[in-house]
Amino acid sequence: MTPFVDQVPLRDAARASLMAAIGQTPLVRLTTFEPHAGVEIYAKLESRNPGGSVKDRPALAMILDAERRGRLRRGSGGAPVLLDATSGNTGIAYAMIAAARGHRACLCVPANVTPERLSILRAFGAEVVLTDPMETTDGAIIEARGRHARYPGRYCYLDQYSNDANWRSHYETTAVELFRQTDGGITHFVAGLGTTGTFVGTSRRLRELTPGIVCVAVQPDSPLHDLEGLKHLPTAIVPPIWDPTVADDTLAIATEEALALAERLARDAGLFVGPSSGAALAGCLEIARRTARGVIATIFPDGGDRYLSKGRSR
């Protein structure tokens, strides 16, 4: 028996193992989609995190950071309630980790969130505040800010859009994993922009590990898109953690193209992924067309099972 297991009660050991299961996700090669010899395309399957998405990484980092600073304390009576705005995946990650670590969570979510996500949030015991779907995640952000302003002592507002622990989680984990999983051979990194934490944190570290790497951001081509988790930055509240100097290029992807590619990923590669993974692949294909030789790697943020009620599979 390891000293760790000897020293802690079983309940705490079980909690530690849930946190330890976050990250170290598989990287798979998408040979079917490689347009010509010389270019390899890889995707990191973030649906394999215990909460089912890439958001387990920043949620854990932000919660641990708030605990270290004394902003979050365990317990019920009088302990601050974890508060944030989320399009769903961060909420699920918060709710899961909060349940495991003994915190209460209140999550502001646009009312058009898929029923699957809503049910998962509630299964973890989180309080859910539904906001106007027409105002997208921006409406949820305004609601969370308003609650925090009205009751500052009641909530610990993690504000994933401004929280440095968000991008740092990718700087410390996602980037290092990508570097190791490609044997240091990664030449291009492509990722979608939501809070921008994935792209900013991963790109910053990859630039240190692989000088000369090309980092390309992907966003929807219009404000009225259907790519959950992604933001059209020209018309959205720009996240304070966004750093445009990290991006060598930004590609605009149409919803239809992303959905068609997500469908092809299921049928031609056996990968059942969400719409934003289709957008990430669209970005990779655009870069692959422009590149003679290279190793392109991207992030597939979540799985297609979170979107079944949208009835996309024909």
Ligand SMILES: Cc1ncc(COP(=O)(O)O)c(C=O)c1O
């Ligand atoms: C499905 C999905 N894709 C992409 C993203 C974007 O990731 P980030 O917020 O790190 O920019 C998110 C973020 O919530 C997401 O839920």
